[in-house]
Amino acid sequence: MRAAFDVAEDTALRLNVVSFGFKYGLPVDADMVADCRFLPNPHWVPALAPLTGEDQEVRDYVLGQPGALSSLTPTSRRCA
Numbered sequence: 370m371r372a373a374f375d376v377a378e379d380t381a382l383r384l385n386v387v388s389f390g391f392k393y394g395l396p397v398d399a400d401m402v403a404d405c406r407f408l409p410n411p412h413w414v415p416a417l418a419p420l421t422g423e424d425q426e427v428r429d430y431v432l433g434q435p436g437a438l439s440s441l442t443p444t445s446r447r448c449a
Contacts, residue, residue, distance in 0.1 A: 384448055388422070403444045408434050 389396055391406075411417040411427050420427050431437055 382448065386422075401447065403440075405440070407440075408437055 387396060387399075395402055408431055411420075411430050414430065417424075417427050417430060422428065422431075
């Protein structure tokens with residue numbers, strides 16, 4: 370067990386951010402859920418629709434919305 374799991378990079382906190390629809394319920398493997406429905410969905414912006422959250426344009430759009438940055442601090446504290 371120790372050989373398999375006692376490596377620094379294997380024991381570091383891992384955080385996966387997943388977008389999902391509440392229509393189908395919470396993801397079964399979610400330990401913590403942050404409700405971000407107050408943020409507009411970039412998918413409905415024609416120029417951003419073909420992009421993903423890994424694209425800088427999408428990041429800039431989402432984080433530029435009122436309340437986006439201020440909601441990150443409390444959420445990140447819960448993950449620390």
